Amino acid sequence: MAKGIDVGTMNIISSQQEGSETVFVQQRNSFVEIEYSDMAEQMLSRSEVLHIRKGDTVYVVGDDALNFANIFNKETRRPMQDGILSRDESSAIPMIQLITEQVVGEPRYEDERLFFSSPADPVDSDYSTLYHEKTLESMLSDMGYDPEPINEGMAVIYSELADHNFTGLGISFGAGMTNICLAYYAVPVMKFSIARGGDWIDEQTAQATGTPVDKVTSIKEEDFALDFETDVGGVEGALAIYYENLINYVIENIEGEVDEEDIEEGMDVPVVVTGGTSMPDGFDDLFAEHLNEADLPFSISGVHSVDEPMYSVASGALVAARSEEDQQETTEETSEEPAETESEA
Ligand SMILES: Nc1ncnc2c1ncn2[C@@H]1O[C@H](COP(=O)(O)OP(=O)(O)O)[C@@H](O)[C@H]1O
Ligand SMILES: [Mg+2]
Structure with a gap:
């Protein structure tokens, strides 16, 4: 049995199969x-x-x-910033390790496969994701897993586009980053990230309105909708402006990155938008509206939102891990393998 984990700037979420259900465990990153004080001691021991x-x-x-x-x-x-381990935070690694251990638990057997999400290199900043990915990989190995990175956008395609033969454009709008992947029959033909997401919206809105960032974040997460009927001059009005700006920025970058050769002629491409930042009502409609105006070498069959945007990446990492396992089982059916440790089919 294998597991998946989404290592995000704001949330770390594991996924594993228990019987017929997929179980997710989540912690804030x-x-x-x-x-240390008596009061701290009391609070720590209570739970x-x-x-x-x-x-x-x-x-x-x-x-x-x-x-x-x-x-x-x-x-x-935060141990992470803009989608990768923070350079400004010397405690990043031990903190992320503790969170990860709690979320994913111990391997059920030695070298259990664990697919972890990893961002694509950003097109708009010069950080590389290599150090981040390699550091996580060795941390997960030390925990007893056999880790494998999976591109975050590809994970979205695994979780949300199974009904479309794993073909389409998957976009994960997170806190630190937005990850974009175009895949064709489960093969990524284009992937990139941009170093903007929910955090960027919050920071820009906070600056524009003179509101503390935490306050902006909670207004955004509580009952903000992209209906453009609200609050010109207020926080919600500013949020709407920066949301629209992020959407346009993502689409401009897709226009810049996508290549005609990537796409089979005459194909209609389904698009999935997910991640915490895609949660406000009206997000998918606004995205679809702007995407329709974009100059792309293919047509779009539709823009889909998902039921549980927070879980798409973790769920896709698990789908990828399990499909690798299934493939191995079929190719290795005749060879001698160590006994299976799990009972469910
Ligand atoms: N209901 C909501 N409405 C709008 N944004 C939300 C909502 N819930 C969470 N978010 C935002 O989603 C982001 C976290 O999403 P997530 O996909 O977990 O990101 P990451 O993978 O980068 O950790 C944060 O910017 C958070 O403020
Ligand atoms: Mg995430």
């Missing part, structure tokens, strides 16, 4: 540093708070980081 203590310092990690930050009047920090 964030932490807070507080001073299963993920933390590391180093002398007088305690790092509270994952979902609880925000609660502790509020109570102790501290800022949360």
Whole structure:
């Protein structure tokens, strides 16, 4: 049995098959540093708070980081920025390791396959994703897994375009990045990322309106919709402007990157938009509207949103891992293999 994991700037989410169900486990990819005190000790012992203590310092990690930050009047920090391990954060690796261990658990047997999402290189910044990918790979190996990176956009195609022969354009709008992949029968023909996503929208809106970023994020996540009926001059109005700007920016980059040779003539390409940033009502319609005006060497059969945008990447990583396993089983059916450790089919 194999597993999948989505390592995102804001959320780390694992996926595994249990019987006929896919089970997801999620934590915030964030932490807070507080001073050790009696009050901290009491709070830490009360529940299963993920933390590391180093002398007088305690790092509270994952979902609880925000609660502790509020109570102790501290800022949360993030191991990742713009889709990759943060260069400004020396504690990034131990923090992400603790979150990952909690989310994915121990391997069920040695060298269990684990497909982890990895971003494509961004077209609009000069960071490379290589260091990020290799670091995660060795971290997961140290945990006892046999890890394999899967492109984040490709993971979207695996989870959402199975009914279209794994053919189409998958777009994952995350916090730190947007990942874009065009695949043709499960073979990626174009993939890239841009170093903008939900965080960028929040930062720009905060700057434009003089509102704290955290406040902007919570307004956005609560009941913001892209209906353009709201609030000219307010936070929601600014959010709508930057949402539209991000959408146009993604489409311009698709126009720039896509090649005529990539596409079979006369093919209608389905498009899937997913990820936390695609969640506001009206997002898919707005995206479709702008995509229709784009100059592309192929036609679009439709823009689809998904039921659970937070889980697309984790789910696709699992689909890819399991399909590799199935293929191996068929090719190795006659050779001698170690006994299977799982019971379900
Ligand atoms: N209901 C919502 N409406 C709008 N944005 C949301 C909503 N829920 C989460 N988000 C945003 O989605 C992003 C996180 O999405 P996710 O796909 O988990 O990103 P990543 O993979 O980069 O961690 C954040 O920018 C967050 O603010
Ligand atoms: Mg993600």
